Amino acid sequence: MTRQAYQLNITQPKHPICQDRVMSLEFQSALWPTTSQLVDGQLVIGGLTVTQIAAEYGTPAYLLDEADFKARATGFRDAFEPWQVYYAGKAFLCRAVARWAADCGLGVDVCSLGELTVALRAGVDPARIGLHGNNKSDEELRTAVDSGVGRIVVDASDEIDRLEAICGASPIRVLVRVTPDVQAHTHAHVQTAVADQKFGFALGDGSALAALRRLDSVPGIDLLGVHCHIGSQILDHVGYDLAIARLMGLLAQFRDATGHELPECDLGGGFGIAYTKADQPPGVAELASRLHDVAQQQNKAAGLAPLRWSVEPGRAIVGPAMVALYTVGVVKPVHLPDGVRTYVAVDGGMSDNPRPALYQAEYSAWLANRASTSGPVRCRVVGKHCETGDILVFDADLPGDIHPGDLIAVPASGAYQRAMASNYNGSLRPPVIGLRDGRGSVLMRRETLDDLLALAVWRCA
Numbered sequence: 001m002t003r004q005a006y007q008l009n010i011t012q013p014k015h016p017i018c019q020d021r022v023m024s025l026e027f028q029s030a031l032w033p034t035t036s037q038l039v040d041g042q043l044v045i046g047g048l049t050v051t052q053i054a055a056e057y058g059t060p061a062y063l064l065d066e067a068d069f070k071a072r073a074t075g076f077r078d079a080f081e082p083w084q085v086y087y088a089g090k091a092f093l094c095r096a097v098a099r100w101a102a103d104c105g106l107g108v109d110v111c112s113l114g115e116l117t118v119a120l121r122a123g124v125d126p127a128r129i130g131l132h133g134n135n136k137s138d139e140e141l142r143t144a145v146d147s148g149v150g151r152i153v154v155d156a157s158d159e160i161d162r163l164e165a166i167c168g169a170s171p172i173r174v175l176v177r178v179t180p181d182v183q184a185h186t187h188a189h190v191q192t193a194v195a196d197q198k199f200g201f202a203l204g205d206g207s208a209l210a211a212l213r214r215l216d217s218v219p220g221i222d223l224l225g226v227h228c229h230i231g232s233q234i235l236d237h238v239g240y241d242l243a244i245a246r247l248m249g250l251l252a253q254f255r256d257a258t259g260h261e262l263p264e265c266d267l268g269g270g271f272g273i274a275y276t277k278a279d280q281p282p283g284v285a286e287l288a289s290r291l292h293d294v295a296q297q298q299n300k301a302a303g304l305a306p307l308r309w310s311v312e313p314g315r316a317i318v319g320p321a322m323v324a325l326y327t328v329g330v331v332k333p334v335h336l337p338d339g340v341r342t343y344v345a346v347d348g349g350m351s352d353n354p355r356p357a358l359y360q361a362e363y364s365a366w367l368a369n370r371a372s373t374s375g376p377v378r379c380r381v382v383g384k385h386c387e388t389g390d391i392l393v394f395d396a397d398l399p400g401d402i403h404p405g406d407l408i409a410v411p412a413s414g415a416y417q418r419a420m421a422s423n424y425n426g427s428l429r430p431p432v433i434g435l436r437d438g439r440g441s442v443l444m445r446r447e448t449l450d451d452l453l454a455l456a457v458w459r460c461a
Contacts, residue, residue, distance in 0.1 A: 001037055003459050011381060014236045015103070021037050021132075022129075023113075024122075024394070025234035026277070027110050027366065028274075028277045028364070030274055030278070031274055031276070031323045031364055031411040031412055032045075032162070032173060032320075032323070032411045033045055033046075033065035033070060033321050033322070033323065033411075034067065034342060035047070035065050035067055035068060035435075036067045036323075037061075039184075041369075041370045041371025041372070042194075042368065042369060042371075042372065042426070043323075043369075043409050044065070044368065044370035044380055045063055045065055045249055045323060045367065045406075045435050046063075046065050046066070046377070046435025046436050046437065046439075046440075047227045047435070047437055047438030047439070047441055048435055048439075050325055050369060050407050050409060051061075051370045051407065053325065053335075053367050053433060053435075053440060053442070054325060054327065054369075054407055054433075055441060056315040057431060057440065057442070057446075058327050058349055058431075059326050059327040059348075059407070059430075059435050060324065060325065060326045060327075060346070060347055060348035060352055060430040061324075061325050061433055061446075062322055062323070062324055062325075062326055062413060062414075062417070062418050062430055062431070062432045062441060063322060063323045063324075063326065063432075063435055064322045064414065064432055064433065064434050065246050065321050065323075065435055065436075066100070066320075066434050066435065067436055067437075068133075068321040068435040069100055069311065069318060069321040069414075070100055070103075070104055070318065071315065072284075072316070072317045072318075072320070072321060073085075073087065073100065073104035073425040074104045074105070074319050074349045075104075075284050075318070076106070076288075076311075076317060077104060077105045077106060077311050079284045079285045079288035079289075080291075080292075081309060082277050082286075082290045083292075083308075083309040083310055083311060084107060084308070084309070084310040084311075085105075085106050085107070085231070085311055085312075086106060086107040086109040086248055086266075086304045086309065086311070086312045086386070087101035087108050087109065087312060087313070087314060087317060088109045088312045088313065088315075089108055089109070089110045089111070089115045089118070089119065089316025089349050089412065090110075090111050090115065090206045090314060090416075090417055090419065091314030091315045091317075091318050091319065091415040091419060092314075092318045092322070092414055092415060092417075092419045093108075093110070093115050093118050093119070093420055094118065094420070094432065094443050094444050095121055095122040095443075096117055096122075096434060096443045097121045097123035097189070097318065097443070097458075098118055098124050099122045099123060099124070101124075101317075102122070102124045102300060103127065104129065106128075106278055107128035107129065107130060107150065108128065108129050108130075108131060109132060109248055109308075109312045109314070110130070110131055110132070110184065111131070111132040111133045112133065112140065113139060114307055115257050116129065116131060116140070116143060116144060116147075116149070118149050119414070120147060124145045125160070126148040126149050126150065127148060127150040128150055128151070129144075129150055130132065130149065130150060130151045130152070130153060130174055130175075130222060130266075130312075131144045131146075131149050131151070131153065131457065132153045132155070132177075133153075133155065134155045134156065134198050134200075135155075135156075135343070135384065136152075136155070136159055136162070136165075138360045139292075141162055141163065141166060142160075142162070142166055144318060145166055145168070145172055148170070149173075150194070151173045151174060151175055151224060152172060152173070152174050153174070153175045153176075153177050153227050153266075153321055154174050154175065154176050154177065154215065155199060155200055155201075155217050156201075157211065157214075158449050159216060159443050160211065160214060160218070163218070163221065164218055164220075164221075164393065166219030167218070167219065167221065168220065168333075169170055170221055171174075171221065171441065172220060172221055172222065172317050173224055174215060174221060174222070174223055175182065175199075175224050175225055175226060175227040175264065175266055176201060176208065176212050176215065176223075176225075176226050176227065177199060177200035177210050177226075177227045177228065177229070178203055178208045178226050178227065178228045178246075178250060179197070179199060179200040179201060179202045179203060179228070180203045180228055180230070180242070180243050180246040180247060180250075181202070181203060181204055181246075182228075182230045182239045182242050182243045182246070184383065185220055185308070186208075190229060192248070197201075197231070200228070203246055203250060204431070206448055208226075208250055209250060209253055209254060209257070211280040211413060212226070212250075212254050212262070213257060213258065214238055216254075217401060218439075220431075223262060224245050224262065224263065225251070225262040225263060225264030225265050225266070225307070225308075226250060226262070226264075226265055226266070227265075227268065228243050228247060228266070228267065229268040229269065229270060229312070229334060230243050230268065230269030230270060231316065231457060232269075232270045232272075233272040233315065233348065233449065234270045234271060234272050235272040235274070235279065235280065235282070236282075237282070237287065237290050237291070237294075240267060240290075241294050242292055242399075243267065244267065244291070244294050244295055245294075245298050245299050246269075247265055247394075248265075248299060248301070248302040248304060248344060249301065249302060251265070251304055252302040252303065252304060255304070263305075263306060263307060263308055264307060264308045264309075264310070265295075265308070265309055265310075266311070266312065267291065267309065267311050268296075268311065268312050269311060269312035269313045269314055269315070270315075270318070270383075271287060271313050271315070271316040271317070272315070273315055273316055273319045273320050273362070273406060273412055273415075274320070274364070274412065274436065275362055275363050275364065275411075275412045276362050276364050277364070281316075284316075293310075294305075295309055296346045303413060314413075314415060315415035315416070316405070317413035318414035318415055319412050319413075319414045320411070320412050320414065321414050322412075322413050322414030322415075322417075322418075322432075323409050323410065323411050323413055324348065324353065324409070324410040324417065325348060325407060325409055325410075325412070326346035326347055326351070326381075326392075326407070326408045326409075326415035327347050327405065327407060327408075328344055328346055328402060328403065328404050328405060328406045328407070329346065329347055329384070329404055330343075330345040330404065330422045331343070331344055331345075331402055331403055331404065335374075339378075340377075340378075341378060341379070341380055342355065342377050342378065342379045342380070342398075342402070343374050343379070343380050343382055344379045344380070344381050344396075344398060344408065345380070345382050345383070345384060346376075346382070346383060346384070346408055347384060348383055348384070348390075348392070348430065349382065349383015349384050349385045349392060350383055350385055350387060350389070350390045350392075350424065350430065351383070351421060351422050351424040351425065351427035351429070352417060352418065352421045352427070352430050353392055353410075353413070353417040353420075354390075354420050354422070355416055355420070355423075356391050356392060357387070357389045358395065359388070360394075360406075362393075362394060362395075363393045363410050363411075363412065363413075364391075364393065364396065364410065364411055364412075365379075365393045365396040365398060365409070365410050366408070366409045366410075366411070367399055367406055367407070367408065367409050368407045368408060368409035369401060369407040372399035372401055372402075374399040374401040375399070375400050376397040376400065377397070377398065377399075377400045377402075378396075378397065379393075379396045379397070379398045379400075379402070380393065380394060380395065381393035381396050381408060381410075382394070382457040383425070384425075385424060388426060392410065393410065418430065418432055418444070420453060423452060424446075426452060427438055428446060428447040428449070428451070428452065429446070429447045430446055431444055431445050431446040432444040
């Protein structure tokens with residue numbers, strides 16, 4: 001079987017909701033994992049049809065294409081060489097994913113005690129783990145130091161106080177997170193390098209330089225260099241260019257103030273992916289080449305010795321490798337003054353993907369279990385929760401004969417969905433199923449009612 005595209009183009013009559021456009025149902029291969037195919041109208045991932053997967057594991061479920069994940073991980077590793085690549089576990093982390101990332105030559109970036117524990121239990125070399133966090137607890141810092149993590153990204157002056165208190169015989173390797181006041185072209189809720197936000201030390205008021213100088217003077221601290229992260233789902237390079245220039249300026253200031261240079265710079269991640277056919281992210285090779293060139297130019301312009309560089313892609317590796325699968329329960333046409341919108345309710349929702357509710361994240365949807373010759377209608381894919389904002393896909397063109405029992409697949413679902421899942425309305429968090437060569441394996445099992453009830457401690461009178 002070969003990967004194929006399925007396209008049905010139908011000219012719709014003039015309709016206000018459709019904005020007098022030609023609507024199409026088109027399988028956009030760039031949105032789906034690399035092993036995805038359509039076979040007789042059924043979506044196939046990793047050699048299994050979604051009908052087989054749903055029958056075996058139920059829905060909702062997250063389907064992770066192992067081959068796709070590993071190909072993207074090694075693609076980043078090779079494109080960015082000699083830079084070090086750290087997989088950003090906050091996008092999605094379980095023991096299998098941490099192990100895959102390590103096996104592909106990546107480090108693992110974590111930002112909590114839970115993520116750190118997952119990476120360690122997966123057998124990741126502690127020296128290839130980095131710990132982030134804007135409010136690290138004493139327990140998190142002690143666990144990181146005791147386990148020998150390769151670097152801790154320091155985020156606040158209070159954290160420096162804590163590190164000083166636990167310094168021992170072995171040096172604690174640190175980077176300083178810098179806020180370079182770069183406004184990345186993305187949603188305001190995921191801009192993380194503007195001055196007015198919680199992360200890092202500000203560049204503009206001298207806080208970043210002061211933190212570097214303080215850490216440089218603390219016995220037991222091995223100050224490696226600087227770190228920044230300008231945001232998430234970034235589809236251009238402009239913000240990175242500016243961040244690199246400002247970080248090089250800071251490192252030059254530090255050299256002039258102390259007489260010695262720091263060897264390392266981490267540019268963070270935030271590289272965007274395609275969620276809809278309108279998204280056009282740069283290729284990994286193109287992105288790496290651009291950042292390599294800018295880093296080299298700015299490094300030279302600042303008069304600094306060559307640095308060790310690193311990046312932290314998470315979404316760009318796991319996002320396209322995973323698909324969310326749902327079963328349709330209700331189809332409800334709603335007649336509005338300007339036309340009809342069809343609400344398609346599925347068995348998941350904001351409890352397994354809060355991103356549309358949090359920052360209006362856009363997704364695509366596909367009728368995955370069968371072919372259809374019905375013309376497309378404008379749909380809104382919604383969940384089953386008691387919230388009007390419980391929306392998974394705001395605007396989806398689905399066949400007019402969509403009905404209860406159909407399977408809906410949402411591509412590009414690997415990042416910040418299952419990782420943000422909750423038990424809202426008593427929902428049970430869905431499983432993550434690894435797919436490869438016609439086999440499925442449970443990477444994270446579905447929660448049960450017993451799991452839910454086990455958290456409640458109560459006493460009878």
